[in-house]
Amino acid sequence: MRPLNMIICAKPVPDSRYWDKLTLDPKTKTLRREGIPIVISPLDKNAIEEALKIKEQRGGKVSVISMGPPNTTEVLAMAYALGVDEAVLLSDRAFAGADTLATAAALGTGIKKLGDFDIIMFGNESLDGSTGQVGPQVAEFLGIPSFTRVEKVEFVDDNTVKVQTRIEGGYMITESKLPVALAVTKDINQVRLMPVFGALWATEKQTKVYSATDVAAVKEQIGTPGSPTWVSDVTSIDMRRKGEIIKGEPAEVARKLVEKLKAAGVLPEA
Numbered sequence: 001m002r003p004l005n006m007i008i009c010a011k012p013v014p015d016s017r018y019w020d021k022l023t024l025d026p027k028t029k030t031l032r033r034e035g036i037p038i039v040i041s042p043l044d045k046n047a048i049e050e051a052l053k054i055k056e057q058r059g060g061k062v063s064v065i066s067m068g069p070p071n072t073t074e075v076l077a078m079a080y081a082l083g084v085d086e087a088v089l090l091s092d093r094a095f096a097g098a099d100t101l102a103t104a105a106a107l108g109t110g111i112k113k114l115g116d117f118d119i120i121m122f123g124n125e126s127l128d129g130s131t132g133q134v135g136p137q138v139a140e141f142l143g144i145p146s147f148t149r150v151e152k153v154e155f156v157d158d159n160t161v162k163v164q165t166r167i168e169g170g171y172m173i174t175e176s177k178l179p180v181a182l183a184v185t186k187d188i189n190q191v192r193l194m195p196v197f198g199a200l201w202a203t204e205k206q207t208k209v210y211s212a213t214d215v216a217a218v219k220e221q222i223g224t225p226g227s228p229t230w231v232s233d234v235t236s237i238d239m240r241r242k243g244e245i246i247k248g249e250p251a252e253v254a255r256k257l258v259e260k261l262k263a264a265g266v267l268p269e270a
């Protein structure tokens with residue numbers, strides 16, 4: 001069995017326990033993330049888990065790459081604690097303001113800098129933005145086949161994978177030559193608990209931080225200049241409902257409720 005080189009794209013996202021503290025910048029229409037603890041987007045942990053499992057069977061190397069602000073190194077320490085071999089952070093003002101396409105260009109450029117690879121893995125969608133676009137866009141950038149909603153991966157031979165993907169009402173099995181990009185769902189595996197010595201490994205390892213110049217990123221492809229989409233408006237939805245209590249005898253309450261539902265068009269007129 002040939003050892004494989006695997007790279008996981010891991011997005012730093014605000015810890016969901018602090019989401020009530022998140023606010024929107026009215027000018028840029030982006031989230032104000034300052035002061036909110038960050039974690040690895042949950043499905044990216046499934047991707048890391050799958051790569052570690054493959055490495056346990058076949059040998060090889062598991063690298064993680066993130067694009068984010070400098071404090072993303074805290075999140076990448078968690079990846080080291082889980083057992084990855086190498087973590088790389090792309091961090092530079094030149095990457096800021098990126099939409100999904102410019103994010104994919106930055107990650108794709110960073111992946112090229114890491115050298116040869118066999119499998120690139122993503123979460124199927126991130127916890128916060130959740131567009132599910134970045135995985136396929138990175139694959140397109142690198143010119144390799146890609147699969148989304150991946151829930152099982154097996155090897156046919158050293159250079160071919162069999163991929164099970166979720167589709168409406170069932171699943172589909174496809175084979176692909178390596179290198180390949182896989183965007184995984186939570187059903188692919190159960191993420192391991194951090195090993196006992198995980199925190200110790202993490203303190204011994206150092207995340208490499210690369211600027212846009214370090215990875216020779218093309219200025220027009222990254223950050224705001226590389227983003228063909230922009231947020232033109234953001235609206236907060238008021239989720240509170242107007243409550244109304246109908247009082248009286250049960251039969252009377254039921255009759256009034258039916259009348260109200262008919263008046264609101266929820267129930268058809270008899």
Ligand SMILES: Cc1cc2nc3c(=O)[nH]c(=O)nc-3n(C[C@H](O)[C@H](O)[C@H](O)COP(=O)(O)OP(=O)(O)OC[C@H]3O[C@@H](n4cnc5c(N)ncnc54)[C@H](O)[C@@H]3O)c2cc1C
Nearest residue numbers: 010067097099100122123125126129130131132133134230
């Ligand atoms: C016009 C515009 C401007 C924006 N400006 C900003 C900004 O200034 N600051 C900001 O923080 N966000 C900004 N965003 C949001 C940013 O584009 C998204 O967070 C990013 O592209 C990822 O999109 P997503 O969350 O939908 O990822 P998805 O496509 O749902 O993610 C799928 C998978 O791709 C991988 N992935 C995605 N993003 C990363 C990453 N950064 N590093 C590593 N892997 C990743 C992960 O494996 C993830 O599970 C902006 C968006 C738009 C449209």
